[in-house]
Amino acid sequence: MCSLRFPLWFSQPSNRPHRSQGSSSPSSYSAAAAVGVGIGLSLSITHNFINQRNPLLLSALNSIFSNFRPHCSIPMMGSISLANDSSAATEPRTGMSFPSILNNTQRLLGIGLRKKSILVKNIDVYAFGVYADETDIKNLLSEKYGKLSVSALKENKEFLEDVLEKDIGMTIQLQIVYGRLSIGSVRSAFAESVGGRLQKFGGSDNKELLNRFTSLLKDEYKIPKGTVIDISRDKDHLLRITIDGKDAGSIQSKLLCRSLFDLYVGEDPFDKQAKENIEQNLASLVIQ
Structure with missing residues (x-):
């Protein structure tokens, strides 16, 4: 198919069976x-x-x-397909590789790239992968949307609203690309982007919540190229951050979870092509 x-390149497992003489080479x-x-x-x-x-x-x-x-x-x-058995998918512009399954239950739905304009130059800041718990998706969305086609779901704005609002386990994995990035820069960028979403979805009186979130990104963390930051929505809308596997803290807030994940799968995402693929694969999970 x-x-x-x-565009994505899929890396293959190292223990591939030997090619027969009749198979085609690259x-x-x-x-x-x-x-x-x-x-x-x-x-x-x-x-x-x-x-x-x-x-x-x-x-x-x-x-x-x-x-x-x-x-x-x-x-x-x-593009990422739910039927693909690769152990990882590679973001082609950066070479960053993302596992197909995270935390045993969350499936990779799409990968993209966060760019930032600095003066007249576009900087590749980080590659990202978006994951969702397959069981949660089916349990919480299949009854409402399971009889619709994938194409119909992609046109249904309420579908993505439910993905963002419901208690579905999800993770955004960030892999740092720009080698000169500091944790302070990440903190400032999230203060701007998440702050705008908090105001959009919850009104203007959310400065304390924003400060609680950005304070998790402490100056003690060094984030050279290749650093992995996981931003997860756990049970009961608990937002959790880990940096290279170390727990950086958590905050329970449905509004904060919604605001963060909206940056990647909402109406105005960081990477529109990535969002399209994520939406396609979410729809495919629901109707399976």
């Missing part, structure tokens, strides 16, 4: 792709010439090539 929702796939491109270019260049000299020949060629279809098993750039 071919899917072109957004080089043969590349050669096939190159031949296909060459055919397309040749047809494009000669189209007008044949049309002018011999319209009957053009008609015959059109008939032949109208039956040609690219073989969908060519491993080009794909």
Whole structure:
């Protein structure tokens, strides 16, 4: 099955079975792709010439090539699929790798990239993966949405609202890309982005809640490139942060959880392509 929702390279487990002689190698796939491109270019260049000299020949060629279809098993750039058995998915722009399953129960739904403009330059700040507990999704959403199609769910705004509002176990995993990032910069960025969402969903009187959240990101934490920060919504809307596996603290707040996850799957997400893939896979989980 071919899917072109957004580009990812999937890393494969190291204990792959030995290829049989009849299987195709990556080089043969590349050669096939190159031949296909060459055919397309040749047809494009000669189209007008044949049309002018011999319209009957053009008609015959059109008939032949109208039956040609690219073989969908060519491993080009794909998107995260719930049927994919890879142990990890790699964000192609940064090379950061995300496990397909987190905390034994949460499934990877999509990965993306957080960029930030500094003066006239765009900085890749961190790659992120969004996870959700498969059992929670089915238990809390299938009764309401299970009979709808995936395409219908993607058009249903109430569906994502329920994902953000209900007590569904979810995690956003951040993997730091920008090597000169400080925890103070992360704290300031979240103060701005989360603060805006808190005001949007809960009104203006949430400064204390915002301060409690940003105070979890203490100056003692060093976050060089490759640092992993997990922001999780646990049972009863308990927001928990871990940095490289160390517990940084937690806050119980439905409003704070909603505001944070809205940055990645809400109406105005950090990475729109990532959100589309997350939404697609959420819908697929509900109707399974």
